[in-house]
Amino acid sequence: MSTLTRISINPARRNGRKLLTNPQAMHAAVRASFPPDISEDEARVLWRVDPHDHESVLYVVGPEKPTGAVIVEQAGWESRPAQTADYGRFLDSLMKGQRWHFEIVANPTYSEPNGKRGKVKAHVSARHQLDWLYKQAPKAGFALAPRDDDPCTDEERSRWAVSDAPMVMERWTDTFGKGNESRGSRNQVRIAKARFSGTLEITDADAIRHALTHGIGRARAYGCGLLTLAPVK
Structure with missing residues (x-):
């Protein structure tokens, strides 16, 4: 349960x-x-x-x-x-086509080519953090209001209000120690975080259920990735 x-x-x-x-x-x-x-x-x-x-x-x-x-x-x-x-x-009540107000604190990152695996780095600008959210949306089962430069029809654009657009409400970096301090193995961890808020439309009910219960993005053990929904006012 x-x-x-x-x-x-x-x-x-x-x-x-x-x-x-x-x-x-x-x-x-x-x-x-x-x-x-x-x-x-x-x-x-x-x-x-x-x-x-x-x-x-x-x-x-x-x-x-x-x-x-x-x-x-x-x-x-x-x-x-x-x-x-x-x-x-x-x-169980979530269905395709529903719109919800959402909020999420996330750790927006990207992989910089560096050998076979690449090096994970954090997005630190609001623009790149929003780009990250738009990339996550389809696989998480929801759509967001199209941006000015997004290719879409006039009909699709007219379905969204200006107030529906997602925003970065705040940005910060958490710095804390991780490890056993008494053994001298206390490492400093830095996690860049962004709080997003806006309106989403469900495109895949099963996918968004998984996103709501398993999180989105990295650093989920440290306060990131939890998406919550509330009725649109």
Whole structure:
């Protein structure tokens, strides 16, 4: 059973600040809320943090209900327990042609030729990050509003409003240590992130279900790749 969980994080608490500023710590806390032997065939463990004025909201997708009370006890408010919903019911309702408002934090990257495998590098400009999102859309089962220079018919272009166009809402780079500090093997990790928001249209219901439960792009263990949908206002 795929689940979607919402947990309020208190930035005024020491552990809350730690989780919000260290993706490695948040990754460990999220994984610890699931049994170590879970199967991720149906859904991968994904998470994303959305900041608000007085709290930050942690969203978690997983193959079963997490023990969110542990994170609440350490970094949230007792009066605001974790909220978990059966994600499967929502996923089953998705159909081709539906439009949804979407949000995703992603790690847009590209492969630079360097021998057989190539070297993975991050897109850092908003334009290239948006290009990355448009390239991901078809295989993730959705379409986006055509850009000014995209080849498409006038009829197709007229189906989209200016407000539907996806935008890069913010860009930043997370830098954190990974490894065993006591053994002198603490490596610095840098992950370039972009938060996208806009309107999408479902083109392949099965593909978008997979994207919603398994993520899009790289660095999914560190707060990237979790796509969420909400009704279009």
